[in-house]
Amino acid sequence: VAAWQPGAPDSFAEAVLEVVADIPAGRVMTYGDVAAVLGSRGARVVGQVMARYGSDVPWWRVIRASGQPPVCHEHKALEHYVSEDTPLRSSTGSGVRVDLASARWSPEIRWPDHSNDST
């Protein structure tokens, strides 16, 4: 991980990896949101990047607009959700749905960190 230099995205993929890597535990973002943060609407492009380079980033924090992790990866993602205490919305019986109403996170927020303040 951290094989790329922050602030110097060579490609759309690099930018995606940065945003995904910025998602804290217990929070999730939809592909469309990540794409929107990058100033693009290529939700599928984000997914495509994840499929190729996502193996090095917390991809389970990036889900579909339906609140479900990528197909074929729902089970693995669920393991991470329960491990990160991600706000789920339905039972773990059939379909892992994340509570986007609460788990949705914005990379612009940045958690209140005033450990270094300079006036």
Add this chain to the structure above:
DNA sequence: CATTTGACTGCGT
């Protein structure tokens, strides 16, 4: 350079 492919999304049936 043109075509094809998706870890997607939103709407209609």
Add this chain to the structure above:
DNA sequence: AACGCAGCCAAAT
């Protein structure tokens, strides 16, 4: 609520 169809966008072939 589930399934199908068309739109979008950047990368890979």
